[in-house]
Amino acid sequence: MFDLPDDAVLYAALSSRDPAYEGRAYVGVTSTGIFCRLTCPARKPRPENCRWFATAREAEADGFRPCKRCHPAGATAEGDKAVVALRSAIEADPGRRWTELDIEKMGYDPSTIRRAFRRHFGMTFLQMARNIRLRQGARRVADGDAVIDAQLDAGFDSASGFRQAFAKLFGHPPAAMRAEQGLVADWIDTPLGGMIAISDDQALHLLEFTDRKALKSQINRVSKDMKGKIGLGQSDITGMTAQQIAEFFAGDRSRFDLPLAPHGTAFQRDVWDALCQIPAGQTRSYSEVAQAIGKPNATRAVARANATNGIAIIIPCHRVIGADGTLTGYAGGLWRKEKLIAAERRYAGEP
Known part of the structure; x- marks a missing residue:
């Protein structure tokens, strides 16, 4: 989507494993027929054996095969085999109470795993x-189960631990969260992780990944x-949101x-509003968004507004990148931004 810098700059970035080009430039090695991320830990090729590409798709179209160490055709987190294995383990047994001893038994160093997950997911x-x-547990409370049953089902050892976890996120304990009127919160599963959707009968008020650091303040x-507590439950708007998000990831809705x-x-x-006008499969810089709203000198304010968007994916703040083409900060994690942009390339030809 942006012109690549000259070969010398790219080779220097490859040699230093510069993360600034993550997801924005790839190297194809003519002597092996393999293409890699610039951050790949493999031994660096000679300059004359390098060919440069802006996307993984371009490298594959030119006949190069993806590296099995850095997995350049997938999201950044997918290049870490330990991260992939542990995320799969969570999905296979979501109610399990994991410990660092469990991590060691799987053959991983807990401190290394801790750093890797913080780097990719912020937690x-x-x-x-x-x-x-x-x-x-939240789903069980929303379905009307007793709090103690939900607590045990969620794997918390004490009622106080379960209540504290809820209170930290929502500001009040689970018993006070049964939906009656007004806003209701529900969890939506997506290929990029769980999201909290908050809506009433008229509109969607919030849609955020459950591991976002600023979720509580949002x-x-x-x-x-809205001058009131948020209950647990689902409105018609929540159901519509879940359906349209599923269609988006399935390639059926741009x-x-x-x-x-x-x-x-x-x-x-x-x-x-300006973000919603960016077509799927395209990106804009912060300065371009500032120009679109008629305030060309408000680039920094645009960046702050982009970062405080509370309706992720639907209001596509992930489509805003740095002026040099790099993937700048994303509240849901850069790995998600990379994955969303890659997923939307299928829509690039649509009006």
């Missing part, structure tokens, strides 16, 4: 597993703006038609 493996157990803002109620200032809403 440790044990925190990710706990969040998934909490999600299970929820508090919605609750404060645009969403959900009623939205984003919570922000007038300037932030102008930025978010």
Whole structure:
């Protein structure tokens, strides 16, 4: 989507394993027929054996095969075999109470795993597993089960631990969260992880990945703006959201038609409206978004508004990248931004 720099710059980035080009440039090695990320840990090829590509698809189209060490055709996190194995283990047994001893028994060093998960997801493996157990408990409470039953099902040893986990996220304990009127929260599963959807009967107010660091403050803002607590349950809007998200990832929907109620200032809403005008399969820089809203000098303010978007994917803040083509910060994790942009390439030819 952006012109690559000259070969000398790219080779220097390859030699230093510069992460700034992650997802934006790839090297094909003519002597092996393999293509890699610039961050690949493999021995570096000679400069005359390098060919450069802007996308993994271009490298494959030119006859190169993806490297089995850095997995350049997948998202960044997929290049770490330990991360892939442990995430698969969580999915296979979401109610399991993992410990560092379990990690060691699988043949991994807990400190290495801790750093890897923080690098890719902004949280440790044990925190990710706990969040998934909490999600299970929330669903049971929303379905009307007793809190103690939900607590045991989610794998928490004590009622206080279960209540504290809920209270930390929502600001009040689970017993006070049964849906009656107003806003309701529900979990939506996606190929990129669980998301919290908060809606009423009229619009979607929040859609965020459950492991986002700022999720609690986002929820508090919605609750404060609507002058009430948020219950657990599903509205018709939540169901529509889950269906359209599933269609998006299946390749059957490039645009969403959900009623939205984003919570922000007038300037932030102008930025978010502009984001919704970026077609799937395309990207914009922050300065281009600033120009689109008629405020070309507000690039930094646009970046802040982009970062505070509380309706992920539907309002596509992931389509905004650095002016040099690098994948800049994404609240849901750069690995998700990379995966979303890659997934949307199938829509690039649509109007």
